[in-house]
Amino acid sequence: MRDFCDRVKLVRYSTAHAVDSGLVRAPWRVTSGLLIAVVCLSCHVAAPPALTLATTTSVGNSGLLDQLAPAFHQYYGIEIHSHLVGSGLALQMLAKREVDVVISHAPALEAVALRERPDWRYRKIMFNDFVLVGPSDDPAKVKSASGVVDAMRRIASSPVKFLSRGDQSGTHEREEALWKFAEKRPPSDRLVVAGAGMGATLRIASEVGAYVLTDRATFSQLASSLRLVIVFEGGVSLLNTYAVIVDPSGPLGTSAVAFADWLSDGDGRGVIERYRVGTDVQAFNPWPRERQSQRPEDLPD
Template sequence: MNRFKKMWCAVVVVLTFIVGAASLAAAAPKALILATTTSTQDSGLLDVLIPAFEKQSGYFVKTIAVGSGQAMAMGKKGEADVLLVHSPDDEKKFMVEGFGVNRRLVMHNDFVIVGPPNDPAKLRGTKTSAEAVKKIAHSGSLFLSRGDNSGTHAKEKKLWKAAGINAEGQKWYQQTGLGMGETLNVAAEKKGYALTDRGTYLALIKRLRLEILVEGDPSLLNVYHVIEVNPVKWSKVNVAGAKAFADFMVSQKVQKIIGTFGVDKFGAPLFFPDAGKKPETLGL
């Protein structure tokens, strides 16, 4: 009898352990991997949006903030479920190659060229970004590039090309290989120029001794899209989670948050909501 009781107790313990483990697994939040740009992270926007999404959806979001190029490389390898990026030409290629589905317009801000207050290259008042980078090159003034295949880096390379200048290898041209916030810190320390999205610059302005010297050029538009990674390419992609996040980003509630983010602190929004707009309205 005692032997039977011991065996039964052992069975009960095992069953209790199994049920408990199953309950814990069921209660554990579902994981979602978001590959996004450093600008959405450095601006502080994700600090507001991610907790709201997690609370609403029950997902736990692992955010990996890298350049847009690196984010898409992760998508191509199946290392992310959903992307929030800002490199339109590369995004289109990503979609054509079948790595993404449901590319949707989320928001925009703009790029600006910043530099030290004494402005050694005399950029202040320059009307076009191409003219501005020519002045930097001809004056030999220090320019800090992210050099990381990000959306910002892709835009910067377009500026040099439009100006007919090969900056690579020049003494005045330095690549940090860092994100936007860190690159701005280096530019401030070295008193150099840099291309940045306005949102990150404004978020860090208190600790930077850099001024906006060139802005308003239509070629400096900075547009963000959300892209779900194609499950046909990678069967382990969290399809439901990716769609939930993408739907969340273009929802009316979140678009309103995006449109007011930064107003209380800077007197103007850091991003402008675009969900539902036709790409041609932004010149895309």
């Protein structure tokens, strides 16, 4: 850009010299001067500051973030710098103003955060579901379970390991709720805490032949490289909702709100709807426009 501006200055000097020498008429001096002034002014306009996003690992591991960030940059000229972390940590980072925007999928944690900071702006943006995956031979017979609670009880009673995220993520929050509903959980030697993101947790579960709760999008993205299959799916207890949360009073509050609006009501919805993983699996569904979206407890239908 500096080289371009230097060349513009050279053209401006040459034009002025030509007028002074009588080679061109004086009105050209005014017209060209205004044009070059506008062009040079554009050389000094700084790009908007980048937004810092803390998002669930499932949004990153599924590949969706790789579609959202460049699409938003193309639309607004604002870059997105991201941190892939559990929802609990993401909300803490927003509270400390270490990030400008959060994408979370932990409704209970979100509700606590909003009670403490009612000025935050909250919108549901999409949903998919959780699934239970495990070894193809299904030693705990989870495939024949009557429901997700029965499935968790079968895993707890079997000799097979269950791999937990253990990271205060939305997936970990849901896993803990399911163990509570089941009123039973594996002993500590079979409940292995990965303390990692969804992609890494799935790879470990594949290596050790363990059961694990995962979002469908990340599993579908990685399924071809894993020795795991879906053993249980379906039901409202496995619904997985995602929200975008911003602090409008933050340092980049205006840009953060623009990103949130783009996701919830703008062209970001189309990016979400078109994104596919694995064998043409729709990874996420945009939040229905006719449904409430401003509370953690809101559901898509």
